Amino acid sequence: MMLIRSLNKTLNTYSVPRFLQMYNTETSIGFSALENRILKNGDPRTSMTPILNQWVEQGREVTQPVLQRIITRLANYRRFSHALQVSEWMSNNSKNDLHPADIAKRLNLISKVHGLEQAEKFFKGIPEAKTGFKIYAALLNCYADHKSLEEAEVTMEKIKKLRPVHMTVCYNMMLKLYAQKGKHEKLDRLMQEMKEKDICNGATYTIRLNAYANSKDVEGMEKLLMQMEADPVATLDWYTYATAANGYMKVGIVEKATEMMKKSENSVNNQTRRIAYESLLTMHAAIGNKDEVYRLWNRCKNLRNSFNSSYLCMLSSLVKLDDIDGAEKILQEWESGNTRFDIRIPNMMITAYCKWGQFDKAEAYIKRLLDDGKELDGSTWDRLSSAYHTDNDMEKAVQTLKKATLGHRRGWKPNHVTFGACMKYLKEKFDVEQALEILKLFKENGHISATTYDRLVSYVHGEIPDAEAMNLINQNLVIEKVQLDDEEN
Structure with a gap:
């Protein structure tokens, strides 16, 4: 539920040290040209590294304070992968040693992007001379984020022994x-x-x-x-x-x-207006108060600059309210504005069309996006395929799933229920050739593991008696997770 996510996101800024907080972008006046270039590029599939490299190749200066500000702002937008990319670039290209606060932020970002195990590995590699209060506070924050209570309690005891001046933030993390x-x-x-x-x-x-x-x-x-x-x-x-x-x-x-x-x-004050209005309009949508949703939206959209997060919030609220006309108007407003393309917004609209049973509009919208040169990822097609499956149109579900295999975002995984249902449908239809074609495409594009591929190939050939495709997929996911954990440990 977006309401809970918004409130929990805000709570994080209350309970972590200031050097880890993601302050609001409106607290600083003026963006540098580099900041503008990075902050406006919100596509999660785009790496920040080439942008930074190109900037340097053009003979332009990149200062550490600007990079630190960019990292904080990206994290504030929950663009943790992008923030980590900039942090890693800063580390690799800095002429000076990083400050403990920079290392602490890096540790926190690794935890969010790659998980707790990788964060612990990074922590163990930090020189002992720099492992003071800030680093331990960041580690505590990682344990708190991942709800690792015992590890957090052990770390908290270490922090108490350090006797730093600013203990409140660590206590607050434990409280949370x-x-x-x-x-x-x-x-x-x-x-x-x-x-x-x-x-x-x-x-x-x-x-x-x-x-x-x-x-x-x-x-x-x-x-x-x-x-x-x-x-x-x-x-x-x-x-x-x-x-x-x-x-x-x-x-x-x-x-x-x-x-x-x-x-x-x-x-609400000037520094918190955007996130406050986004959260409140979502809350009003949850109780069906459409007039308040629109009133707050008019306040939100008139703030300086247009943010994809605001449009995503408003669109989600209108979908919740089943306001089809309003959702389409907001979508049109977003498309005609100066905001960067963000696949999450089209994906939400496609999901909404499917929810309302308007498959023709979902298909037409996808076609228009492709005609406009927009790059869709597998999740776009996967949403439509899942909707066809729910609607018991398995032939269209299969054809749409096949298109999902062509998505460029490596590592994306299909909806397990829909994927399993399509494999079962093709097996029962004796269309082994098409099933193998889809499985091969998924494997080649990194959407399923080699183990899952092998098991499903055996399944469609009928070599695993009494097996269900969905059960095989779930079993392999469990096995793969255990194997990954073993490798990391």
């Missing part, structure tokens, strides 16, 4: 992790420890409020909110009230949720 794990007793104990040390801040209370909201403890949430409103330490902002609104929505108290959303909107 305890909240996610439902460890309310530990959460309360840790918060009491923070009160005794007098190190609570606004984020401390916000994390506790979020825990009450997620556990549907309205009484606890309301009591804490009253304490926060009376305590000058507990800074109340738009996110605080949005969290409370989310708690009320979880238990179906729409009137109070709406009241909290109004308070949230009144607490």
Whole structure:
């Protein structure tokens, strides 16, 4: 649910050290030309490395502060792969040693892009002389993100022994992790420890409020909110009230949720406008308040520059509201604007058309994208194939799945249910030739492993009695994950 993702994304900026925070792009005035070039290129399939190399080849200067700013902004947009690419480029091309804060950000990005095991490997390779508070705080953040409670607790004890000045952020990370794990007793104990040390801040209370909201403890949430409103330490902002609104929505108290959303909107400042409006319009969509969705959209779209995230948020909200005409108008507005092409937006519209049973519009839209020279990935066709499968049109599902094999994004995986259903359909139809053609294309383009390919080839030939394609795919996914974990360990 986009609402929860938006709120959790914002909570992350409250609970991690400042050197890991992804500050809002509107907090700094003016982008350099290099920043503009990178930030506007939002296609996840595009690497940032050639852009940086070309910049240098043109004789232009790349300063470390600009690169640091770009990394932070990319991470703020959740473009973690791009941020990591810039971080790696900076490391490879820097004449000076990286600061611990840069290494900490790199560690955090590796965790988000490649997983916890790779982050731990990177951490072990950091020189001991640089492994101080900032690095350990980043490692704690990695464990918290991946909900690795035991490892986080061990790391927290190491941090306590370092006795840094700024301990609050680490305590807050542990609070958030305890909240996610439902460890309310530990959460309360840790918060009491923070009160005794007098190190609570606004984020401390916000994390506790979020825990009450997620556990549907309205009484606890309301009591804490009253304490926060009376305590000058507990800074109340738009996110605080949005969290409370989310708690009320979880238990179906729409009137109070709406009241909290109004308070949230009144607490928005210039630095948080975009993410606040995006989150709030999504929340209003969740309770069916279309007028409020459009009112907030008019505020959001009139902010400086157009962002794909805003259009994605609005389009998702209108799809949720089944506002077909409105969704098409927003799509047209996005296409006619100056925003960079982002495959996520067409994919959402294609999914919406399929949801509404308008397959002809989905097909026509895909054709128009191709005619306009847009590069589609496998997930675009996969969405349409899955919709045909749901509609029991297996012939079209198979033909569309075949087109999905031609996607250029290596590593993309097809919808397992649809993929298995298509293989079963072709086997029962005795169309072994077409099944093998699809399997070969998937394997050659890196969309399935060699193991999965071999098992499914045997399946379509009837060499595995009583086997189901879907079961074979799932079994191989489990085997591959175990093998990958073994390799990494």
